[in-house]
Amino acid sequence: MGQYIPSTKEEQREMLAAIGVDSLAAFYENVPDSVLLKEPLHIPAGKSELEVRQMMETMSQENKVFGTILRGAGAYQHYIPSIVKYITAKEEFVTAYTPYQAEMSQGILQSIFEYQTMICDLTGMDTSNASVYDGASAAAEAIAMCRDRKRTVALVSATTHPDVLATMRTYCYGAGYELRIVPEKDGRTDRDALEQALTADVCCFYVQQPNFYGNFEDCTALGETVHQAGVKYIMGCNPMALAVMKTPAACGADVAVGEGQPLGMPLAYGGPYLGFMAATSAMTRKLPGRIVGETKDADGNRAYVLTLQAREQHIRREKASSNVCSNQALCALTAAVYMGTMGPEGMRQAAGQSMSKAHYFAQKLAAIAGVNVLNQGSWFHEFVTELPVSAQSVLNALEAENILGGLPVKDGILWCVTEVVSKEQLDKAAAIIEEVCASCN
Amino acid sequence: MQLIFEKSHAGRGCDLLPACDVPEVQLPEELKREQPLRLPQLSETEISRHYSALAKRAHGVNDGFYPLGSCTMKYNPRIDEEMAALPGFTNIHPLQPENTVTGCKQVLDTAKAYLCEATGMDAITFQPAAGAHGEFTGLLLIKSYHEARGDIKRNKIIIPDAAHGTNPASASMAGFTVVTIPSGPDGCVDLNALRASVGEDTAGLMLTNPNTVGIFDSNILEITDIIHQAGGLNYYDGANFNAIMGVVRPGDMGFDVVHLNLHKTFATPHGGGGPGSGPVACKSILQPYLPGCAIQNSQKEKLQLKAFHGNFLVVVKALTYMLTLGAEGIRSACEGAVLNANYMMAKLKDLYPVPYGKTCMHEFVLSLEELKKETGVSALDVAKSLIDHGIHPPTMYFPLIVHEALMFEPTETESRETLDEAAEVMRELYQMAHEDGAQMHDAPHHAQIKRPDEVLAARQPVLRYQWKQV
Known part of the structure; x- marks a missing residue:
């Protein structure tokens, strides 16, 4: 059945002959015989495209799509404008890898640069990365940007989405720093409790705007309280609300993150979505993941490249600021096309x-x-x-x-x-x- | 070419939403956005053409050969995309009641059954969004396991020096100290070095097999046994799973936990850098620690890597692919990948030395150290020259244990002619290096841009467009 392998059996025999081996088994000589599979995997036989389509359609119809x-x-x-789906289905965008080779990837790099600009505009912040997995992991990565040797406690408002909170807790558990909850009062962060909680070992405070209950927090006042204690201020924002509400930059945030799904991505049972991350200039080099920058090529023309890579895992290995490698580039493109169209x-x-x-x-x-x-x-x-x-x-x-x-x-x-x-x-x-x-x- | 912002004209736009049919509510002044959004203003025609122009300045595997080592750039079938776009999948809220998401559960359960079978594991989570995210997850499982047993001094993860950069970065994020062990003269794990590095503080080993020089480590059973004897667990980096699927399983080789890159091995597209999907499969001893979704379960103690249930639509694509291939097809894909890599390597190894191994698995590494000494032409120069021939360069300067490395992974979805042509280009470039190497330092000559100034980009970062003041 369909395997997407162009070579015929005859061609494969010729290729083996050209290599100078008798059979495919020759390539697996290093595999201990005791673990070589002697029978096929217990997975059903391959099917035609039509059969597969029917199976998948049947499964999709088992779900209830609410009106x-x-x-x-x-x-x-x-609402997702029609053009968003068509542009983001272009094979050149869909089937490219991370744009390591700038000379062949200017279209991808420029689209990310444009996305970064739009995120900066939306949040009011100075810089943006090229995306991370989703809003929850973005929030968790933001905490990692703020910690240092002396400050190893992250404060998080109780008005935060439970999944975001659980994700931050998991990342903190991994890296060995502590997460403390700042209680709520009447559906908003308790500012008095926050003030009490701002001890010398606290690195950052995270608040969600609007919060889990839909309420707008007094983010300007929270920011002032946090900064008075010399603590970094992270805001997790709904990007749709950012079209009308005071930006995290104006509220004094050092890092602004959020779930980008409202920007043109379908509900899709939870993913793929988009984690956006933006920061002040001072925090830029702490951002995790890919960042695209403008430069010039050898002829002096404008060009785009992946930049500030000294932060990243393929250079720094265990000293990297994050392990992020693949991100959600196509979702970032979706958000950019969505914002450009709207x-x-x-x-x-x-x-x-x-x-x-x-x-x-x-x-x-x-x-x-x-x-x-x-x-x-x-x-x-x-x-x-x-x-x-x-x-x-x-x-x-x-x-x-x-x-x-x-x-x-x-x-x-x-x-x-x-x-x-x-x-x-x-x-x-x-x-x-x-x-x-x-x-x- | 112009940025979308440079094409913007105030007052242009698209007519997308009806007038509001309820009384409008305004935010109080102190909560209002301080200045209006400065998004571009374009007509739909202009938006369409802008992105068509950008698409023409991009190269995907469905456009041409893309032998990027360790990235498994195989053809991305269109049916997979179409199935992931079915409204019965895209319009499902992640927090719908259980009885209304039977189809989503079927997708995940079927994918779970097939992937557990293919890896020889007992349980799986689809929450991780990418390979590195999967590594982090798997390491947290190992950490949770040791801690639950009160074995709290195990804080070291052993990683060979040839490993992917994400391995040590993930171990560090999970709070482990990384112990790097050198590769032996054959490019494989040095058993003595491994034995010397294990102890009561060993939490586990991270390994990819075949390794990053494209060789299956024949000592694999001894390796995993050394770790188990020391009380550690074995993590399989599934980045190279395309080389072994259907032939041998990580679970049978002594691994306890594995991540898979659905966006490599299972043909889901990379999207210019994501979204991927990095499900983590494990043995039953690690199952109790698998992540959950807090908002649905309110189990505060569970690990959680992101909101909800993972990159679900990517799993839909991978399942469509697995249903299409079936057991035989999965094995054939693996064998085809290994055959193509060996075929291409055989056509090049007389000119470009292969530092390790006589045959390879799904990818091979050439060293251009000699060529550089002889001609001054580097691996970078050769890679950039490939662009002028419409071929995406292989992975460069990785693994770090090979000097002037070029790592090719052709995958099974390429025809013999494509491999022949690419090999011919590589041979021509070898000639050119000897005859007129100087011009290769400036390659590519016919690409979208000449070589970009990366130092300038990093020293004076310009990371966004600045609107002109009006």
């Missing part, structure tokens, strides 16, 4: 509409007897409600109508609304929820 999605919690459904106005619209619609939905829900919206103050496109009934009964009723409800959390349900959901859909969802709440009274 309306009111769930976020780290993965957000935004433009400043389209980004502002998508962010503004997501926020407006979420607030509209929250008002509708708040009008239902027994439902409380827990978010106080300013929040973006996610909010938490308390319910008079079990979260599961509400979610089941919504699922029956092809609506993915919010995520069950400790105090109720965490909802998310984006620009793709219409007022009509929101009204319908609110009516279903009202009915469930009423039937239980």
Whole structure:
């Protein structure tokens, strides 16, 4: 069946003869006989393209694709313009390796340079790397940028996404530094507790903006508190919110990271997504992974190369700032094409509409007897409600109508609304929820 | 060529979203963005042409020969891409209820069964996003294992000097001290050096087999046994798995944990640097420590490498590939890769010395040290000259134990003619080095750019476009 091997059996025999060996077995002489496989792997026989297509399509149809999605919690459904999918499907982009050979890879390198510029613009920061695996690993790598010999404790706000927190904890466990949680108060970081926690061994403080509950934190004030203690300040930002909210640079962040998935990537059961990382000039050489820079070629023309490689694993080995090698380049390209297509106005619209619609939905829900919206103050496109009934009964009723409800959390349900959901859909969802709440009274 | 920002005209754009159908909410002043976004403003035509122009200045394996050693640049089948774009996969939220993601579970379970079988392992995680991420994961499994047994003094990881740079970097990130052992005269692990380096502080060994000079280490069973006897565990770097799949399994060679690069061995594309997928398979003794997803399980003690369940769509592509190949196809791919590498090496080794081994596995390393002494033409000059012939250069100056190294990995998806042509070009370049080597110092001559000034790039970093002040 399909193996993508051009050579025929006859050609292979001729090639063996040209090498001067009798059979393929000759190449495996070094493999101890006791471990050479004597029978085929227990994997089904290969299949035709048509059969494989049918199998994969059947599997994909076993999943439920919801018509309306009111769930976020780290993965957000935004409108993806058609052109994004077509450009990012070009084989030259899809099937290239990391652009080690600049003379043959200017297109890839320039696209990354443009991506870095857009991330800098979005965050207000001075520099960006070429991406890491996702927002959670970006947050974990940001901590590694901040530690030094004396300062080995990372502070993280309790309002952080649980997966991001668990990822940071894992990276800290690996490298042997401590992670301490700064408690929350009424859905936001407890600033008094933060002040108490800023001991001399603390290297950094991480806060998510907007936070896990959708609330905007007072990031400027948090930054001032952190910097007064001589501690580095990391902000994890939703890139869509950055179209309208105060940038991490203006809040005083030393490092800004985030999950880039809202910038043109589908939900895709969690990946591939995009970790973006941006920093102040002072922190640039601590950034992990690839960075593209502008230079000149031998004729004096503008050219792009991978640069500042003295930070990286293939040069520094065990002394490298990170082991990152492959990143999420095609996802970075996706984000760049998305931002280029949306433009400043389209980004502002998508962010503004997501926020407006979420607030509209929250008002509708708040009008239902027994439902409380827990978010106080300013929040973006996610909010938490308390319910008079079990979260599961509400979610089941919504699922029956092809609506993915919010995520069950400790105090109720965490909802998310984006620009793709219409007022009509929101009204319908609110009516279903009202009915469930009423039937239980 | 111009940057996308230089093509921007204020007021241009695309019409993508309807007017807002609910009352608009504004942020309070103190939370508002301090200045408007400065993204480029272009029409859809301009965006389309900009990226078409960039694509023409890129080279993927589906465009031409790409024998980049250790990177396994095999053809990336189109069906794999199409299956990963099915709406039943792309439109699934990672936190959907279990009963609505049966298809995703089937993909992961089937891929798990096949990959565990191919590696000889018992369990797997798909969370790691790339090979290096997998290495980090595997090492944390080893760390967790020793700690759970109260064996807390095991803080050293042994790594041969020929290993990929990610190995020591990953070990360091996982909190281990790296013990580097020299390669023997045959390019393989020096058993005596290994024996001398193990002890009560040995956490484990990281090894790729075949190694980075393309040789299968015939002492592999002794090597893994020495580590086990010392109380350590064996980590298999799966970067070179294409050389052995279907023929011999890491689990049978004494390895306890392995990462695979689905974006190498299992034909998923590299995307200009990612996304990859670096699943980690392990023996049952390490299974209890495999990572989880905190938001779904609220198990705070579990390892977690990134949010959610890994680069799922990449796994869809790899599974499509495995279903297509089947058991026989997997073995044939491996044998085809080894045959192609040996064929190309046989056509070159009379001119370019092969420092280690008579035959190779899926890749081979040439040393251009002699050529450089004779003619002044370096491995870099030869590599850059290949670009003028439309061939992507091999991996250069790696492994570090070979001077003026060029490492070729043709893969099984190349035809004999492609290998013949590439070998012919390499022979011509050898001639040219002797006759007119000077001009090779400036190669490539017909590429998108001449050689870039990398020193300038690093000394005066320009890492973003600066908008002109208006």
